Amino acid sequence: MTDILTQTALSEVRTVDPDHLAGAPLVLAQKVEKQFGTLKVLKGIDLAIPKGEVLCIIGPSGSGKSTFLRCINQLERIDGGALWVSGERVGYHREGNKLYELDDAAIARQRRSIGMVFQRFNLFPHLTALQNIIEGPVQVLGEPAREATARALALLERVGLADKRDAYPSQLSGGQQQRVAIARSLAMRPELLLFDEPTSALDPELVSEVLKVMRDLAETGMTMICVTHELGFARDVGHRVAFMDQGQIVELGDPRSVLVDPKETRTKAFINAVRH
Amino acid sequence: MIAESDNLIIVPRRHFGRIIGAAVVCLALAAIVRAFAVGQIEWNYVAEFLTVQAIMTGLVNTIVMAILAMLLGIALGVVFAVMRLSANPVLSMTAVGYIWFFRAVPALLQLLLWFNLALVFPTIGIPGLFSFKTVEVMTPFVAALLGLGIQQGAFTAEVVRAGLLSVDNGQYEAAQTLGMTRLKLLRRIIMPQAMRVIVPPIGNEFIGMVKLTSLASVIQFAEILHSAQNIYYANSRVIELLIVAAIWYLVVVTVLSLIQGRIEAYYARGVAAPAQR
Numbered sequence A: 001m002t003d004i005l006t007q008t009a010l011s012e013v014r015t016v017d018p019d020h021l022a023g024a025p026l027v028l029a030q031k032v033e034k035q036f037g038t039l040k041v042l043k044g045i046d047l048a049i050p051k052g053e054v055l056c057i058i059g060p061s062g063s064g065k066s067t068f069l070r071c072i073n074q075l076e077r078i079d080g081g082a083l084w085v086s087g088e089r090v091g092y093h094r095e096g097n098k099l100y101e102l103d104d105a106a107i108a109r110q111r112r113s114i115g116m117v118f119q120r121f122n123l124f125p126h127l128t129a130l131q132n133i134i135e136g137p138v139q140v141l142g143e144p145a146r147e148a149t150a151r152a153l154a155l156l157e158r159v160g161l162a163d164k165r166d167a168y169p170s171q172l173s174g175g176q177q178q179r180v181a182i183a184r185s186l187a188m189r190p191e192l193l194l195f196d197e198p199t200s201a202l203d204p205e206l207v208s209e210v211l212k213v214m215r216d217l218a219e220t221g222m223t224m225i226c227v228t229h230e231l232g233f234a235r236d237v238g239h240r241v242a243f244m245d246q247g248q249i250v251e252l253g254d255p256r257s258v259l260v261d262p263k264e265t266r267t268k269a270f271i272n273a274v275r276h
Numbered sequence B: 001m002i003a004e005s006d007n008l009i010i011v012p013r014r015h016f017g018r019i020i021g022a023a024v025v026c027l028a029l030a031a032i033v034r035a036f037a038v039g040q041i042e043w044n045y046v047a048e049f050l051t052v053q054a055i056m057t058g059l060v061n062t063i064v065m066a067i068l069a070m071l072l073g074i075a076l077g078v079v080f081a082v083m084r085l086s087a088n089p090v091l092s093m094t095a096v097g098y099i100w101f102f103r104a105v106p107a108l109l110q111l112l113l114w115f116n117l118a119l120v121f122p123t124i125g126i127p128g129l130f131s132f133k134t135v136e137v138m139t140p141f142v143a144a145l146l147g148l149g150i151q152q153g154a155f156t157a158e159v160v161r162a163g164l165l166s167v168d169n170g171q172y173e174a175a176q177t178l179g180m181t182r183l184k185l186l187r188r189i190i191m192p193q194a195m196r197v198i199v200p201p202i203g204n205e206f207i208g209m210v211k212l213t214s215l216a217s218v219i220q221f222a223e224i225l226h227s228a229q230n231i232y233y234a235n236s237r238v239i240e241l242l243i244v245a246a247i248w249y250l251v252v253v254t255v256l257s258l259i260q261g262r263i264e265a266y267y268a269r270g271v272a273a274p275a276q277r
């Protein structure tokens, strides 16, 4: 399945107008560019991610992995190219051949269906684990508190923290905080989950508990983009792996071909460096 | 050498400096108490006037004015702090100008300006719709409220801004990622965390405000000092009535300090919570 995707999805969708495309990939990036001042951080990213895919992005520090994720949920604004999520153009509204910048409320609405898990967890420290999880559903989706609480408890169960519902983030270990953060994202019923190095701020013995939650999630068919240094996870869970370097996707393919038998010299060098 | 330490006796160090210091302080306190006891103060007058009607009214006015002026100050402070952090230069420069002006001009002078506004604008209103005579609108109460509240807003804005800046950027991003709009994000996520930094200085400012209301006595606002003065103009018990006013300020500020402690504990939740992993 993944082979067909890598070879055809991109070229196929590009021939059609993505603003009016039925059955489009969940995420579509076309020549996405981003720069900070004079520093070009993304130099034309092309990518199509179908629903249900787990894409792992690897690459050296500063290659633009985080920036790409942040562009998808509009924590950064792209300077060139275009992005679509769920068939909707990210950040703009199109009428005829004009693109209107979205206002605060519309951007907020677009972000609802995209969950993000951060390297540094970013739980709300003044709220308990349970309150962290129901904050979005109640405040943003307008869900009744009782319903949201019931769902939150089920989510806490799912990430193995049912007994921590009333703990504040400061009372949780890093791994536990990250699992609460994942539950918080899931509570919004996202169509897409973005992970930005979710385990790299964790002590080694806590990494596996977070990876397990992510693994389970992948099995449910959640569409996920994971920036990670855990090559083992990328190989076992990823449907495809992208290697990024200097603002470009250098190599993209199924995990084995990219991680075990890379074609590009830059990929080879990176994987050797990480392995040893 | 080491074995020797087994049967040695430890003689605690003597803190001669501290002992002498404590003795001096005790002597000074005793002297002060004695001075007030034998001084020309008729303590029975103090007791008598402590709860008279005029003083009670003054006390209520002081408390009401402090609360209202502080609320106005906090409301303005939040608005101008958010404006100051805005990307729009007109908004942020307006906030800078407001803070600059109202922090620089003494509160007493501002009170006098507001009270005498009629000299500048004999009438106020929207031309063609309505208008009032300024003298009638600008009562001592209104002038005191505006003067104290607006200058307080300038100080509070800086406190609130420091609070907002103290919240980690990741908190903004996490809240945005949940799909919160800017207002909701400030209200639900940022402000509650900023409060931990904001409350202690605001508590201080509130206590300052209670005392600052005494300035309003110069524009005939009947707060407690003004009431005390009115009484001593009549009966010449100057010191006794000043002591009455001082006692009430002590009471109000003490109560406020207790409340402040409670509020601080509330906003410290999640941070000062006992660790139990």
Ligand SMILES: Nc1ncnc2c1ncn2[C@@H]1O[C@H](COP(=O)(O)OP(=O)(O)OP(=O)(O)O)[C@@H](O)[C@H]1O
Pocket: A036, A041, A059, A060, A061, A062, A063, A064, A065, A066, A067, A068
């Ligand atoms: N807000 C910003 N302002 C200026 N430069 C930035 C900003 N954010 C990122 N950069 C720069 O953009 C480049 C790419 O950063 P990015 O965080 O996307 O890299 P990354 O691939 O996620 O790296 P890492 O593996 O270290 O997280 C870096 O050179 C970084 O210094």
Ligand SMILES: [Mg+2]
Pocket: A065, A066, A067, A196, A197
């Ligand atoms: Mg990064």
